[in-house]
Amino acid sequence: MRIGSYQLRNRVLLAPMAGITDKPFRRLCAHYGAGLTFSEMMSANPQVWHTEKSKLRLAHSDDLGINAVQIAGSDPLEMAQAAAVNVEYGAEIIDINMGCPAKKVNRKLAGSALLQYPELVENILREVVNAVNVPVTLKIRTGWDKSNRNCIQIGKIAEQSGIQALTIHGRTRECLFEGEAEYDNIRAVKHAISIPVIANGDIDSAEKAKAVLDYTGADAIMIGRAALGNPWLFQAVDNFVEYDSIIQTPSLREKCGQILRHIQELHQFYGEQKGYRIARKHVAWYLQGIQPNSVFRQTFNTISDSKEQLIVLEEFLNSILDREKC
Template identity: 80%
Template structure:
């Protein structure tokens, strides 16, 4: 069947489904979620190297006053090693968000993702993120404006609803499909739930049954086995990993192997992990510069330690260091002590 211009799922000769978003066919069904303060260029490159089939930038505001700031410049920075340049934007005014989409495409965005899932109060107070789920008519206006404004594929990320009494993800999904959205990601929680409780896979399954565009399941995917079971239960076309990737970028390799080939890949050796962590921290120093890089590095090291030596006091030691090179030296000495311990 020839490509029709809409996002859909293709079957390969081996029977493994491949997801297509617009003219882009993803290399697999495992995606990295956009996360503010986390999915910068260095982290996207790292996750892509370990198998993420698509990575998203940090959320960009549609407020024109911040488009040309240093913070926005860093968030928009892309490298071909991170794969397709997918940029997420958030806003509430249909014309403003359409203009922001156009500007991001001019800057090199190949996919525009609209955020209607962020539960943060500072975002919701501006009637952006998941707050929009309360107003389906406004959702439609925004989606239609953006789709008509750009020539690249437009995707949407939502939650299951604003609260448990108003779960309207099926309604929003139908609006998205009718508006020309080419893939839909659903975080299986309401805005009210924040990140508490268990993800609502039943609701993701219900959406998948009602629309023909690719549906991407998000929420609580922290292992290859969980990713496989979510795909099978919901019928979703892909999974999106967010918090599960923090300090654990090699998770994508494990998920890809189990989901795509049915084989289990063991975690990297301690030596490989240590080498990757050092490279990641060094890349953060280079990307952000000395004044900011060492601060950004602290949270990533804390996440890495959770998977290597969670009871260690090294986190406090590391957080007291204010020189990038000293951070690298301290990390290397710490890893050597673990190897020799």
């Protein structure tokens, strides 16, 4: 699959997720086969462009592949300026967020709230596309609510505005993350426009990924929440989608080693004052796939020292490996 001038490694992408898709997590997902990873959502508000938090979100390195940055906002000129600033900082693809259902985002008329105003959508897309010399992509939902599914209309506006690829989450804003994602509307959009379409929503296995690609005709799929605590999912999906081959998941030993390295990277990336807090949620997600009924999480969450956190985590993981040998 291509986005503008960029050839992606494969058709399995990591979704941008606020508070999650930082540099350490993107690196891990890229290592296990994510063909493209996106930064966390960046606000178009000029007051936050040069903050420490924004700089962390923009952190990138060669082993992450293409530097794709997502921006969010509602003012066309601010969005254009934000895109240009991010390109100056090294963004190679700009993704526009019109899919986030969070109230704090929608209150500012950003994210999926914009789907109610197609003329404003068009203004934003044209301003951003004209402001940068890199590919611009768009992420949306199927509509604002079940009575107002206008993704075909938005898809046509996107294509006419110069958007290079469109990601569609198979829910409306009203649905939030409840119920099941549907793919009929993604399929309809794919039939209505010629730019690449990326299917998103509830893709949590290799079999589901292939079924969604086959049904919708989408050019790629995007995985979000299913990657939490399960970054090796990309490897399994890529092999099944591209080669119809089922591969074994990494060994428990490999998983434990990667978990430890990930937590170490979080400590280094965020610093000791913040890293141990970020690590807590990732360890909780990893435990769901390794030892879901463990009481270790409560113990781990009481630790407020990075070094102690690593020592305790390594001891716990070693105890799991020792039990596996028995």
